[in-house]
Amino acid sequence: MSYRALATKPVLTWAVVTTAARVPVAMAPLALVLLVRERPGGYTLGAALAAVYVVGEVVGAITLGPRMAPERARRALAGGLGVGAGAFGAVGLLPHADPVVLGAFAALAGAAPAAATGGLRALLTSLVPERAVTQALSAESILTYVLWAAAPALTTGLALGVGPHMPLLLAAVLMAAATAGLWALPAGWPADDTDRKGVSMARTLAAAWPVYVSGAAALGLLALAELVLPALLEQRGIAVGWAGPLLAGYSVASALGAYLYGLRTWPGRPETQGQVLLVAFAACVALSAAVPVLGVIAMGLLAAGLLNSWVQLARNLSLRNALPASALAAGYSVSYAAVSAGYATSATLSGVVQSVAAPSTAVLCGVGLCLVLATVSTVGERRSARRRALRSSCSASLPFRPSARPRPSDGPSA
CATH class of the missing domain: 1.20.1250.20 (MFS general substrate transporter like domains)
Known part of the structure; x- marks a missing residue:
């Protein structure tokens, strides 16, 4: 559309x-x-x-x-x-x-x-x-x-x-x-809370934990791209003044990516898209840290900005698939908290690592943490998908068994 x-x-x-x-x-x-x-x-x-x-x-x-x-x-x-x-x-x-x-x-x-x-x-x-x-x-x-x-x-x-x-x-x-x-x-x-089928709000929200973990991983990478970039440029002998234009380009690429994502229907489920794109996002951030050339750093950050917006959109669509309508607003709020925590954790980790190692090492350590979280999210999502498929198959295979005793609303028996 x-x-x-x-x-x-x-x-x-x-x-x-x-x-x-x-x-x-x-x-x-x-x-x-x-x-x-x-x-x-x-x-x-x-x-x-x-x-x-x-x-x-x-x-x-x-x-x-x-x-x-x-x-x-x-x-x-x-x-x-x-x-x-x-x-x-x-x-x-x-x-x-x-x-x-x-x-x-x-x-x-x-x-x-x-x-x-x-x-x-x-x-x-x-x-x-x-x-x-x-x-x-x-x-x-x-x-x-x-x-x-x-x-x-x-x-x-x-x-x-x-x-x-x-x-x-x-x-x-x-x-x-x-x-x-x-x-x-x-x-x-x-929204009628009967769509939760009697499950409490806390348990309903907890069932979508793989989405929260992937969101935290993505925002952790964003923290690396934003907070470590000036120190990384200085390490590479590049003028720190380039940090502003590079981060502006990152934001423009993210906005462009969000626009492109909505232009068409992309192959695969949002969950699969998010997992693949998150790994590609991590690779672009790692590239910007590993190669000491301004042009490569710029290309890595532009690609990372584009992929970041796709990751976030796939995550939001995944959350819509994982939660009933009555829990969506709460799920978005919990996801917001998770990504904020991921950003703060990555920022803290990068600061600790930079106190004992080079900025590029801090970025690569953060990328490694992101990939660990991405793996955990992927495993959790696959297990959740198998459980949903099993419940659906069990529900479909249950035979219809009419009650042997009529309820008061059934009226008198024939």
Whole structure:
């Protein structure tokens, strides 16, 4: 199906609301660093605040996402975004407050709206026909990559050109606008929890664990590409200034990849696509670390950006196949927490390895960890597929056995 099917008023309204909700998330880590950089030990404090913010996101996504009722999602989304807006505003208005106070508000700013990503994605797929879901998820990815590419420049320009508190105040205003904009969208999406067949939400979500693991592996690779690149360039004797253009090219390639993915139907199940593409993604990142030539590093990162978007889209489609409709928003939230944890873990690992080895070694160690996680995910997915096939075959082979004793609703026997 063409992308033209998405050009409807509800989808365009969703795009505006989602932009207002996600720009603050994209700005937050850098904005927190720039807010306190002029204080004593400012950069260390800023990094700590950014880390606390990410931890808040992970905790909020895991705890709030599964509690979101599909039919009444607007209330939960509005509450989370509204509290997030207040927390961003508090941090922006109190730049000289005690670090503990700033940390508490930063954690709240991360946690409160953390379920919005999954909720808004589930809402988007309910606004389009089933045959247009792939295009809708591709369009969402394009929007996300564009926002994440623009956010650093917007944050830096406001912080250095106007005031260090301005990015966080803008984040508060945008998140408040997103809260109000929810009333231009449906209150939720239809989902009956009987599709879980009596299984608890926790067990339903746990059954999709291979998808979460593959997502964590993919974002771990992204952390390597972003965070180790300046040190890698310096190791190779290449000007560190190339890091900016290379990462911009990575983001553009990711947006292009998301667009291309939605243009046609690709062979294989999304689960298989994700597994194959994740290995190819890892190979491109490893190539950029192993070959000390700027052109090869650039080609490796461009290819990695293209493949990364395909991996993420295949992962989202796999999650739709693995979970019933009533658990999708919660699944997206848990997946968001998993990829955030993967990013943070990879960033920590790369820092530890760089303290004792070269940046290229750190990248290759991260790639090795990614491949281990990819293998675990593949084995888990195959076992899950076999269990689903076995249950289906057993259900189909059970003979029909009418009850020997009529129920009260059956009426009198003949």
